Amino acid sequence: MEGLDCETRALAMHNVHLRRYGRVIVDDVNLEIGRGEKWILFGPNGIGKSSLISMMSTRAFPTSGDIDVLGRRLGKVDVFSYRHLIGLSSAELSRAFPPFEDPLDVVVTALSATTGRWKDTYTSDEYARARRLMEDFGIAYLAGKQFGRLSEGERTRTLICRALMAQSELLILDEPTTGLDLGAREITIRALSSLHDDPRTIIVVTHHLEEIPQGFDHIAIMGRQSTVTSQPDPADPAPGTIEYAGDLEHGLTAERLSRLFGMPLDVHHIDDRWSAFARI
Numbered sequence: 001m002e003g004l005d006c007e008t009r010a011l012a013m014h015n016v017h018l019r020r021y022g023r024v025i026v027d028d029v030n031l032e033i034g035r036g037e038k039w040i041l042f043g044p045n046g047i048g049k050s051s052l053i054s055m056m057s058t059r060a061f062p063t064s065g066d067i068d069v070l071g072r073r074l075g076k077v078d079v080f081s082y083r084h085l086i087g088l089s090s091a092e093l094s095r096a097f098p099p100f101e102d103p104l105d106v107v108v109t110a111l112s113a114t115t116g117r118w119k120d121t122y123t124s125d126e127y128a129r130a131r132r133l134m135e136d137f138g139i140a141y142l143a144g145k146q147f148g149r150l151s152e153g154e155r156t157r158t159l160i161c162r163a164l165m166a167q168s169e170l171l172i173l174d175e176p177t178t179g180l181d182l183g184a185r186e187i188t189i190r191a192l193s194s195l196h197d198d199p200r201t202i203i204v205v206t207h208h209l210e211e212i213p214q215g216f217d218h219i220a221i222m223g224r225q226s227t228v229t230s231q232p233d234p235a236d237p238a239p240g241t242i243e244y245a246g247d248l249e250h251g252l253t254a255e256r257l258s259r260l261f262g263m264p265l266d267v268h269h270i271d272d273r274w275s276a277f278a279r280i
């Protein structure tokens with residue numbers, strides 16, 4: 001692969017395709033992310049963002065193409081030898097925990113990359129760090145409760161704390177503000193904005209421009225792979241691919257977003273926050 005070398009590259013995808021049950025979901029994705037960079041992954045519903053995240057986090061393998069995560073080629077190196085270097089927060093991951101698990105343990109078990117505490121033990125310093133993270137995200141009160149009984153917003157924030165707890169080099173947060181009320185959303189965006197100079201590589205998936213944390217200055221935008229057949233088929237939509245990867249300012253244009261969502265949109269960037277609205 002060209003571009004960044006493996007020392008400076010956190011992630012590289014080259015001609016990546018993913019097929020599920022005979023249907024191509026992700027088509028010809030090429031993407032390079034440098035170590036320490038802060039990226040947004042953006043695109044319409046069903047375009048393949050979560051599928052891409054599954055591969056970036058070593059939970060799924062491409063049907064064809066090459067993926068290098070933290071310098072290891074997916075499929076060539078045992079993923080369990082380096083998965084602890086990847087912090088992940090996603091709705092899918094939240095289903096992996098026993099319902100009676102203490103949210104504090106959900107956070108602290110990131111250190112051993114396990115989902116469910118058993119014989120593993122953690123130091124008081126490690127628990128203190130987990131509690132501090134939960135305080136930062138406004139969920140310190142959840143310690144001692146049961147993970148399975150949390151609201152969607154509480155679960156989401158617990159998983160973000162868990163992703164930050166791990167000694168990871170790559171952090172992937174899939175829709176970290178889903179289900180959060182306005183206050184919780186702003187606390188989360190502020191906490192993520194404070195990571196702008198963190199040495200870790202961070203990728204945040206979001207649907208809403210106003211949820212882009214400050215300091216996240218790269219964006220990968222997914223769109224439908226254009227086909228030679230002119231008419232789009234709603235029953236069998238074309239697979240998703242990366243149609244733009246680069247800096248936010250050049251990526252988030254009204255013209256591109258209007259085309260992507262099939263409606264005239266205005267894009268605003270005020271006081272370091274982005275937003276988009278349909279043109280009336």
Ligand SMILES: Nc1ncnc2c1ncn2[C@@H]1O[C@H](COP(=O)(O)OP(=O)(O)OP(=O)(O)O)[C@@H](O)[C@H]1O
Pocket residue numbers: 020021025043044045046047048049050051052
């Ligand atoms: N295991 C699977 N088997 C079959 N189809 C799948 C599978 N996983 C995802 N898909 C399909 O692949 C497409 C992309 O799904 P994916 O969840 O990656 O999209 P997304 O961009 O994350 O969507 P959203 O924004 O709605 O969360 C969808 O059409 C989905 O139905």
